[in-house]
Amino acid sequence: MKRIFTLITILCALGAGAQGVKPLPSLHTEGRWLVDKHGNQVVLHGVMDTPSNYFNGGRWEGSKALGWWDHYNDTGVTNCLAYFEKLFKGMEKAKCDVFRLHMDPAWTNDPADGYVYAGSVGQASDASGEADIKKFNPERYQKYMPQLYLKLAEMAMKYGMYVVVRPPGVCPHDLKVGDYYNQYLMYVWDVFSQQEFVKDHAGQISIELANEPVNLRNAQNQDDPKALHDYFQPIVNKIRENGFTGIIWAPGTGWQANYTSYATYPIEGDNIGYAVHDYTGWYGCSDANPDPQNKIEQFHKQVPVVDTNPIIITEVDWSPENPSAQGHYNEHNEWVQPNYGTWSTGSTSKWGKAYKAMLDYYGNISMTLSGTGCLFDIDKLLSTGNVYPAFNGLEEACGKACMDWYAEYYTVNYPHADDEAETGDFYTIESLKADQESFDLMIGDKTKILLNVLYRDGHTKDISDVATYEVDEPSVVEVKKGSIRALANGEAQVQASYTDVQGIIWKKSFVVKVTGLDLGALTALSSLSDITDQPFAIVNKESQKMFYGPENQNLDMGDPLGVINNKSISGYMFKAEAISGRDGCYLLRLMTLNGSEYSVYGKPGYLNSQPTTGWCSFILGLNNQNGEDVKDGAVWEIKYESGKGFTLKNMATGKYLKDAAPAKYDAPAYFDFLKSSVTAGIHKVERSVDNDAVYTLQGIKIATLQQWDALPRGIYIVGGKKKLK
Structure with missing residues (x-):
C-alpha cells in the first residue's frame, strides 16, 4: 500500500503530538501489519547498536582489572549505561521509535584461557569472531541479562523506542536443524523469555531469533524447503511456553535475504514477523541499476512474506564512493567500493531512491539503520547534546536521508496510547x-x-x-x-x-x-498417449522438458507457441520437477516472468525438493531467454535452429547438451518422434562436469584448481558444487 499523505492528516498528527506517547503503547500483529491496541497500523524507524566498547569507539570503559581490554564488568555496566542514555536522547531527537539491541557477546564470553562452553561441541573448527561460541558462559549471560541488557531495553523505552532484541553473536556459515547452534539459540531465548520484565513488556519488546543465517539444511544435512521452519519453530514454541506473547521476528537465509520457503512453510502462531537485511547491490538494485520497480519486484520474489506478515529491515546503510577511503569484500564476496564509513556503497539519489520507493510501496516495512553512527554524528551529540546527520550531513549518505525520512514518517502510522478513547x-x-x-x-x-x-x-x-x-x-x-x-x-x-x-x-x-490452462488429462509426464489429439509441442531437452502450443503452428522460435486455450502464453516458461516416489516422472509447472506459477499436475511443490546430486534439473525459457540450472546456479542458453532442433548450451563451460530430434526438421515426423520418445518414459541424463574449473556464482570461469590459493575469499562453484574459501 502506498502511503497517502494529506494536509489534514499531517496537521492533525502534528497537533496531537504524533509520536512520543508515554508509556509506550502496546503493539501486536494483524495480517501484514504492526498495530496498536486500537488496530491503528504502525511502522517503525530507528537504529541498531551494540554495547561493546570496541564497537562504541572506546567512548566508555570498565575497570580494566584484567588488562586494557577488560571492560565487561560492573564498572563497565555503569559507564556503558551512561553512554547509551546519551545516545537514546539523541535518537529521540532524531525521531527514532525503534532500537535494535544486540546482546553483545563481549559480556557473555568468559575471559578465562581454559574455559570452553560445553554447548559448543559440534562447532566447525574454522568458526571465528562472533560466530564462535566456545567462550559463551551461561552464568555471565544470566548475570548481565538484568544488569545490562534489560536496563538498556528499559532505558530505550523511556525515550520512546520499541526494542528489538538480537541474540549474542552471528550465525556460523552452515547450519542444520537440531545442531549445536540451534540448541544455543534455544537456550538464549529460553532464558530471555522467562524474564518477568520481558513478559510484562511483551507489547514493547520483540525478539529477532538469529542474525544472518547463510546456509541452513534439514536434520539429515540436506537441502529442504522446510528447514527454516523446522529450525526456528521449536524455539518459537519454547518462547510461547514461557509466557512471552510479543512479536517474534524470524530471519531468512543468505544473510537474511531469502524468505521464499516461508511462503509455503511459515512460522506458525500469532505475532510473527520477518527480519530482513538490505544493502546496496542486494535485491537486484544498486547505483548502477537503481530502477525502483525492479527493486520492488525482486524484493517480493525473495521476501514473499511481505504480503502476509510485518517486515522489519534490521540492517541497512549506504554512503557514496570516497576514493580516499578503503574498500572491502562483502558477505557475497563482492567488492564494495570505498565510502564514508558504511558497510555498503551507494547514493541516496540512486539506490536510496529505489529503497524508499520500496518502503512506501509495501507500507508495512519497518527499519533500523546498521548503527547509531549511520544516522547522526555521535561525537557532536556528546559534545553539544544536539543531533546532526552523520557524515557531515552528506546528502547522498544514509544519515541525512534517514533523518529527513524519519521526520516525515513520524507523523503517520504511529501508535496511540493504550487507553485512548476510540472516538472522534x-x-x-x-x-x-x-x-x-x-x-x-x-x-x-x-x-x-x-x-x-x-x-x-x-x-x-x-x-x-x-x-x-x-x-x-x-x-x-x-x-x-x-x-x-x-x-x-x-x-x-x-x-x-x-x-x-x-x-x-x-x-x-x-x-x-x-x-485456465486445461491440461487436466496430463498426469505423469511418463505417458502422453492419452493426449496425443491435443495441440502440443515438446522441446526435447536432456530430461524432456516441454512447451505446449498449437500443433499446426510453425515451431520456428520466431513466433513461439502462441496461445493455449485462447490464453496468450507470450512471456511464459515451463519448469519441471521430480515427483516424489515416481522415478523419472516430473511435475510440469507454467511460470510467468513476474513469478506467478500454475500447477499442471498436482499441487505446486519445490524444484529439486528431492535429492538430485549429479543430475540436471532446469528452468527453461522461451524466446531465447536463458534457462537456469537451479542445482548449482549455472546459466544455460536455449536456442532453436530450423532443421536442427533445439540446443541447450552451458554458458560457463561452452558445452552443449544435444537435442535428440531428427536431423532434418519436419513437423509431422518431429511430433511422431516426440510422442514415441516420451511415451517410453522420461529419463534423466547425467551431466558431465569439469571438475578442474573454478566458476563464480554467475557461471563465469575464472581459474583452475591449481590457482585456488591465489583467489580472494568467497564462494565459488567447483565440480558443480558451491565451495567456500
Missing part, C-alpha cells in the same frame, strides 16, 4: 474503497485484494488482511488474508466485511472469473 474523527470511518471490484484470473493465479477505509480526519487504513471474506463458490477461488487464489474454471462472488470500532459493518463485493 480519527476513529470515524466515512467510506470503504477497493482498488478493483472484479478480477479475471487464470488457474493458479494469486492476487491481493486492496481494501482501504477512509476516516473523517483524512487518513486511510488498509484492512485487506483483517477483513472477513465469504465465497459463494469455494471450489473456484479461495481467499486467505486478503489474497485470492484461483483454483478452477468458473465464476465466484466474494464478499468482504469489516466491523469498525463503533460496531458498524462495512461490506464490498467482488466478481472473480477464472479460466
